[in-house]
Amino acid sequence: MSVPTFRWKHLSSAKGDLPVPPGSDQQTLCLVGDIDWDGRMDILIGCRNAPPALVWYRQETRGKWGVYLVEADAIPLEAGGALADIDGDGDLDIVAGGDYRHDAVYWWENPYPHYAPDKPWKRHLIKTGQGTQHHDQIFGDFDGDGKLELVFWNQGAGKLFWAPIPKEPRAGEWQRYVVFEGAGEGLAKADIDGDGRDEILAGGRWFDYEKGNWTHVLIDPAQSHPRIVAADFDGDRRVEVVMVPGDANGRLMLYRFQGDPRRSENWHGEDLLKTEVIHGHTLEVADFNRDGRPDLFCAEMRCCTAGDDNPQARAWVLLNNGRGGFTPVEVLRGHDWHEGRVADIDGDGYPDLICKPYNWQTPRLDIWLMSNQPTEASRRK
Known part of the structure; x- marks a missing residue:
């Protein structure tokens, strides 16, 4: 080549x-999406240690940026975050969780089309208690019911949670279920087994939902806290997984499976x-x-x-x-x-x-x- x-x-x-981001000297999360439905990409920056905890860079015209509040308070946000239409009104809402000092996960309701630089968005509670630190969130339809669910790590609790979006997402905490108990970071989604439904990739494993239960397959024990992506890179109509340690030194590895992906020994990595x-x-x-x-x-x-x-x-x-x-x-x-x-x-x-x-x-x-x-x-x- x-x-x-x-x-x-x-x-x-x-x-x-x-514009210089307002907030603290520890910037934790970054998301990109079309927040205001104008066809241009916007950028969200989250931080901890000083307010405001969350702002978005609005691309008001092509190449011209304004900084708008999402969260004015000093919530210590962890890395991760996710965008999804939580309330079904068509625009992108925001999810993020607290760091090692904070035991909550929140979502912020997009006020489209009523934006003002100094007006924060309405914040709603998804989870509190059970443990602090929530490094990574993702949305997907993992049970095949045609509706989005939230998956998030709760490192302080040592758990990976799955939480379907409730009919009334503003009404209070969401019901959540344990997918996995153990240490880990990193989240992605892909149809690993070819059944037409996305599975969860997290902490060096992939997780499948079948008949109300979660099963998991270990891909690589050395990749417990990775950044993860997945795609069909070689055109064989099967998904390959790529991982690299995010908070440690290690190798950028591509993993392929031969045979049944539900068997750990069938996964092989390439540096x-x-x-x-x-x-x-x-x-x-x-x-x-x-x-x-x-x-x-x-x-x-x-x-x-x-x-x-x-x-x-x-x-x-x-x-x-x-x-x-x-x-x-x-x-x-x-x-x-x-x-x-x-x-x-x-x-x-x-x-x-x-x-x-x-x-x-x-x-x-x-x-x-x-x-x-x-x-x-x-x-x-």
Whole structure:
């Protein structure tokens, strides 16, 4: 495969291109979606230690951003978060949970079309008690009833919970059920077994709902706290799973199964970068060269455990050849990728990069707009 050269336009709050995020020096969550139904992507930033806990960057016109309140109080939010239409009115609502000091999970009701920069959204309770820390949430129809359910980790309780959205989601806490008891992070969804229904990927395992019960299959015990994505990368009509440790050092691994995916011994991993990834807290799937194949984006944190201890933090695009092989291209160095996202921010059809650091030069937000189609370099691999 030819090695492409990607070209980016860098926007940063540190340079005055974007508004500086209000809030604290610990930015925990980052989500991207069309919040106000105008066809343009917006960005949500959550933090802890100081108010406001949650804001959204509204793309008021193409490339012009305003910062709007979601949560004015100083709720210590954990990494993760998810977007879904919880109340059935068509717009995207927000879910996020507390960190190691806070035992609640909340959802915020999108007030579309009545937005004001200084007016917070209405907050509703999903869960309280049983334990603190809620690193990662996801929505999906995991029981096949045609309705969305919320799945979330509760690390302080040592549990993974499943909570169907109730008919009256504003009425109080949601009924929740235990999927798994044990330590873990990371959430994704995919139809692993080909039954037409999504299963849960979490903490190095996949979970299947059958007749009211949850079963799980261990893919890799070394990936208990990963970032996770899944797609059919090699065109064989079966899903492959990619994981990388988010809060530790480890390998970016692609897992395939041969035979029955319900048997752990049928899963086999491949090291995609052939190098150790340092706190790879960003992992996304997107088609970077517009060839119709899912590619990968993986990036490291800069401030991991002891201040600025990874100053050459790397970010890679891994281009998929459609046959199960990837060409890694290092695209950036020196930034703090914590819950980074990939989305078409400027509406040109190409994926852009959204970088929300955790505690490096925070508060801060960076965007890299793909400035044109990647060109093919003369060097070949």
